[in-house]
Amino acid sequence: MGEALSSKLPVRQNSPSPKSGWDSTEHAFHVPLDILEEIFLNLPAHLVVCVCRLVCHHWKDVADNESLWRQRCRREGYNLHESSKVPSDWRFFYFMCKKRRNLIKNPRGEDELQGWTIVRNGGDGWRVEKPMALHPNTEVQTNFVTSFRTCTKSQLIDLVKEGYSQAFMDEIQPHIKVSDWYAPRCNCKYNMSVKLLHSNNRVIQEFTPETIHLLEQENHRWKQMIHVFKDYGPGVRYVYFEHGGRDSVFWAGWYGIRLTETSIELCPALDKQNYESNSG
Template sequence: WYFLCSRRRNLLRNPRAQEKFKHWKLDCNGGDKWKVEELPGTHGNSFPSPAVRKYFVTSYDLCLKSQIIDLKKEGYWEELMDKHRPDIVVSDWYAARFDCGCRYQLKVQLLSADYLVLNEFCPEPVIIDQWSDAEWKEMSHTFRNYKPGVRYILFKHGGQDTQFWAGWYGIRVTNSSITIGPGTSA
């Protein structure tokens, strides 16, 4: 328990766009492609935490980016993951522009050593209408009592605008996280 508490940290690298797209794989880079912008951005709102200063933004065609976390490389050995199966907490923040509708999607998969899907969190895409409040919202999930054998975690998110406007009018994402430990909640 002490080990898990002391090791609790965000396993995603560059979750706040501070290093542009470093550590992210751009799976789909449609329209005018992914872009990094400063908060609050055009027709946007400030983030709830002043520590977050940038976000990733999508375009008019599908934009998805991902990271795969190798749990062994992060210090979570097989016996720990198989016997104790500590909570795996996922969090992602998203927002729209006030003046354009958009679509947000998230998929997180717990994978075996052979990259087989053991468990998945894949909520229905969120559609935000034009003239929304442009407030930042959190999508979160806690994996509990999952199957033994989890060795990797795939995190993939993104979306696009729903009006097909050239430029960067799609969903904005930032402050994504994956943490492992006891007694966490989301």
């Protein structure tokens, strides 16, 4: 019976030997370059880097090819500010655009004064409170407020520690967008200063507008200060930001300028939003 059963089983013909070409992983995953690149362009970028490029040498070559990342930038709208400033590493450029973020820590005061260095703490000093007027961004539920003598605070941003290499900063010189929101409680003053610093702390560019005087009659309305640093040349390694103010009536307590939603962003690609320096 065993012989009869075995005679009915299908016989596998021309089975490849263990030494045939099919034992090559790279051969099994070989896909034409243009097709593979199109597949990678439709996958999340982190999967291309962390998974796909580890499959075989062929896939790694495609995942590392600058044409892939240049095309990815084009499709996702990450266009250069200037055609003369072409990145030598398109993949790095892509991820710097993708991961654009606010470099200011604790911009709204949700963690009290953590992340900030108090430069001057006049009068009754700095305080965090709830906004007196609705902010354009409804997620803003706290703000800093100054007292009857000058209060200022600062942050120093180390761009290399934030992931922006020296070569990238010197080669691309991404626009550096600064934004700060301020509003009066009574008659008060507002000051802001931003400096781009070399590694030796030499000032490369600076934005320090004149003191802004605000009146209580402005109904606590929020205003925005915006400035964009451009064409600042090589060497920028730090961004120093400082702001503050005081009330103009010298009342005890916290009746000075209110500040929140401070931000500093590096913008390697052309921003779709039109931004210019303004004070309101």
